Amino acid sequence: MAMTRCKECGSDVSTKAGACPKCGAKQVRTSGCAWVVLWLLVLSVFAGAVTQCSGNEPSSKAEFVSATSHPVKPSYSVPSTDAKSLINGLSSSRNAEGSIIISGSSLLPPGTKVWIERRNSSGKAYAQSEVYVNQSGHFSSGPFSDKGMAPKEGPRHIGIVSYFNGAWQQDAVLSLVGEKGNKLPTTLLKPDDPEFPQAGGHLDVDRVVQFPPLSPETIAIDHVKSSKLFVQGHGKAVDTVSEIVTYFAKAPGFKPMGWSATKNESKWVITLDCEDGSARKKAQWEYDPKNGKVRYLDSLSKILSWLPAE
Secondary structure (H helix, E strand, C coil), X not given: CCEEECCCCCCEEECCCCEXXXXXXXXXXXXXXXXHHHHHHHHHHHCCCCCCCCCCCCCCHHHHHXXXXXXXXXXXXXXXXXXXXXXXXXXXXXXXXXXXXXXXXXXXXXXXXXXXXEECCCCCEXXXXXXXXXXXXXXXCCCECECCXXXXXEEEEEEEEECCCCCCCCHHHHHHHCHHHCCCCHHHCEECCCCCHXXXXXXXXXXXXXXXXXXXXXXXXXXXXXXXXXXXXXEECCCCHHHXXXXXXXXXXXXXXXXXXXXXXXXXXXXXXXXXXXXXXXXXXXXXCCCCEEEECCHHHHHCCCCCCX
16 A cells, blocks of 8 residues: 655555544545546536525534534633643542543634543553533543543543644634644644644643542443343354444434433332333342342343353
8 A cells, every 4th residue: 555644643544544543634536537626626617507505514413513612712812832732620529320521621713623542651542532622622522431431530641632624623713823834833733743843733642540449330330331241042142232322323213312320228129211222211120239149130231241152
């Protein structure tokens, strides 16, 4: 496969790729077919064959959401050179299922597209959430989990990334921060080319964020989700409950809606709300924290506790 370098971020890109897999910048391809199509378009314009349209239609759903939900305020002020970072703070919280939500504030215009990344200790990203800065300069990620399980408590590396080009940002944002962020203080950006920092850069911030402790409810849910149960008539499952639920969720007609836990004296009852066909149903398991045992309580949870081995 022939490779070239992205003109925006310098990453290796296939000559057949339409956009850079790292920064999203469009890649120019000059095949013979492309020149023919371009020439035909030019001819059609001069011939009056192209119908004029008013307004600019967003090129993607994400761009439409950012343009309508987060219009850029003309009063936005570029951060001063005294600012230490474009990202003022990051924090984490958990949703009802124990997944992690990353929230933060920024000195970027409303509507700016950013990636929130989970990174390992060496800085390599292994999960990301695409978000847009809101009117107050804040942003929040979608829920992060570890293969369907609640991430453990402790310090974790989080990255915030944004590129300032037409492939990433709407025109209103670029008019305020400049192409390649050339209106922003260079000290707040990571240079696209370290040898020429004045040529422009992008946002790439790495912070250590403390993930909060797991609640008793989340711990009970995770015990059920990570269990491999003995199912009467089938034997011991080779897959966890979480893996089996994920498998069924790929089939049409079944949709998990959410997990919850309630304590009944010394034991927990774990409930999965779901849609099975056109009906709303509940699958329930029991977890005993004294001995760590889990058992299914109904026919639906039994189905969701076993799959035939491949």
